[in-house]
Amino acid sequence: MRTFNKTILPGLLAGALLSACGGSDHEDVVIVPPPAGPAQVPDSALASSASFTQFAIEQSQTASDSAEPLGADNVSVPPSSETDEPVSLG
Known part of the structure; x- marks a missing residue:
């Protein structure tokens, strides 16, 4: 009986624990909306030459x-x- 407890019982316990962690048949589907189109230069960048350079x-x-x-x-x-004044770009 001691051999059973030392070898088989830990294997059965590990199998029981792993079976509880099984996945589900339900798949979560995430629908990603298409992009709205190309991004534009923001109006805040067109306010001044310094903001456009930045x-x-x-x-x-x-x-x-x-x-x-x-x-x-x-x-x-x-x-x-x-x-x-001119702004350094690098």
């Missing part, structure tokens, strides 16, 4: 080859200033 720097540092392209349909001419 936006361009942030985009160049976080750009990804696999990301969707940024739309620029709302940018006819980037803002500029004759009085602002």
Whole structure:
């Protein structure tokens, strides 16, 4: 009887515990909505030349080859200033 307790009983207990952890037949389906279209340059970036430069720097540092392209349909001419000091891009 001692051999049974030392070898078979732990195996039966482990099997019982593992069977309680089984998966279910129900699959959770997550529906992801399609993207709304290409992102546009925000209006806040078009407020001044400094904000546009800051936006361009942030985009160049976080750009990804696999990301969707940024739309620029709302940018006819980037803002500029004759009085602002030049900003280093790097």
